[in-house]
Amino acid sequence: MILFFYNAALHNSSSMYINKLSRYLTNEEIKTVDIDNIDDWNTVLRYLEEASAIVLVSNVVMNSLSAHVISFLEKIEDAVRCGESIPGRFYALLYTDLYEGEQTILAMGILKNFCLRANILWGRGLGIGGSRIDRISQRLFFGRRLIDLNMEYFEISIREQAVHIREHMYGVEDYICPVGVTRSGYMRRLNHEIRKKHRVNVAQNL
Amino acid sequence: MKVFVHDLDRDIWRRLNLRLDVPDIVIDSDNGRDINEYMCECSQLVLISRCVYGGFSPFIQGVLEKYRACFGPLLELRHGQTHYEVRRKNIFGMICCFYGEDITPEEEEAARILSVSSGISLRARGVKILFCDKIEKLKLLKGECGV
Numbered sequence: 001m002i003l004f005f006y007n008a009a010l011h012n013s014s015s016m017y018i019n020k021l022s023r024y025l026t027n028e029e030i031k032t033v034d035i036d037n038i039d040d041w042n043t044v045l046r047y048l049e050e051a052s053a054i055v056l057v058s059n060v061v062m063n064s065l066s067a068h069v070i071s072f073l074e075k076i077e078d079a080v081r082c083g084e085s086i087p088g089r090f091y092a093l094l095y096t097d098l099y100e101g102e103q104t105i106l107a108m109g110i111l112k113n114f115c116l117r118a119n120i121l122w123g124r125g126l127g128i129g130g131s132r133i134d135r136i137s138q139r140l141f142f143g144r145r146l147i148d149l150n151m152e153y154f155e156i157s158i159r160e161q162a163v164h165i166r167e168h169m170y171g172v173e174d175y176i177c178p179v180g181v182t183r184s185g186y187m188r189r190l191n192h193e194i195r196k197k198h199r200v201n202v203a204q205n206l
Numbered sequence: 207m208k209v210f211v212h213d214l215d216r217d218i219w220r221r222l223n224l225r226l227d228v229p230d231i232v233i234d235s236d237n238g239r240d241i242n243e244y245m246c247e248c249s250q251l252v253l254i255s256r257c258v259y260g261g262f263s264p265f266i267q268g269v270l271e272k273y274r275a276c277f278g279p280l281l282e283l284r285h286g287q288t289h290y291e292v293r294r295k296n297i298f299g300m301i302c303c304f305y306g307e308d309i310t311p312e313e314e315e316a317a318r319i320l321s322v323s324s325g326i327s328l329r330a331r332g333v334k335i336l337f338c339d340k341i342e343k344l345k346l347l348k349g350e351c352g353v
Binding site: 061064073107116183190 | 258259260261262263264265267268270271274279280281282283287288289290310312313316319320323324327
């Protein structure tokens with residue numbers, strides 16, 4: 001069984017990344033747990049005991065994991081200290097609105113330190129930058145549709161991550177940023193879209 | 207004006223006996239103040255946090271997240287990387303003080319890099335990082351902050 005933890009309140013991209021990973025894990029039983037809405041902690045502990053792989057899908061805020069996620073990890077560590085055993089490997093898929101996937105490195109380091117503390121085997125991390133590219137992908141950029149270039153930039157990495165999860169393998173972290181759009185191009189287009197949306201909102205509220 | 211954000215128990219904070227000036231602000235889990243109101247006039251931001259896996263404790267991280275929410279969604283280039291645009295004009299120094307009895311070298315390294323990165327994200331003038339294995343050693347802050 002593969003257990004996904006995600007943080008829905010902060011960003012709904014988590015569900016999209018889980019769906020994309022799940023497509024490559026067809027023969028596996030998949031359980032998902034929303035970190036912000038845990039009703040029954042005992043069920044989560046049972047899942048942790050049974051899972052062959054644990055995958056955390058979360059966004060990165062201020063170079064780190066969000067406060068909710070850190071609290072949740074501390075709870076898991078407490079459970080391990082109380083005798084809980086977690087046999088599955090721990091994988092992470094972290095994403096950020098910022099262009100560089102490397103901006104998730106610090107959060108990945110925090111997760112590795114957590115694994116050491118909680119005596120959980122670390123698997124592999126994938127850091128995705130430019131997660132808001134979908135907002136600008138329908139636009140033309142120098143006459144090219146960005147959608148043709150964008151969708152693949154994380155598809156291959158997600159597939160690779162899924163293989164590691166399915167085979168319970170250890171791997172070296174991968175950090176990716178959008179392909180086919182430069183850093184300044186991403187920033188400029190995104191800022192343009194935000195300003196435009198803001199102007200529309202102002203006009204609608206007049 | 208100095209802004210202190212800490213996750214210490216009330217008793218421990220009192221025992222530190224820091225001599226704060228009138229405009230200085232203390233933000234903790236008891237008073238639930240909002241950091242956004244004070245950052246425009248802040249000359250020094252002091253974060254006192256338990257070191258959790260080489261990062262800030264959930265309370266301190268929560269305060270920083272709330273502050274991040276008021277940056278605005280626009281991006282800008284800084285130090286060759288994209289960052290959120292900070293509209294605040296004032297410049298402040300930042301002190302990050304981590305405490306914890308069994309901080310591993312990996313956690314210390316992660317906390318140091320995270321502090322500097324947070325300083326860049328918040329557009330701080332500079333970042334000073336302290337580690338205390340015992341809470342009593344937090345009194346070192348007195349010298350660092352001039353309180």
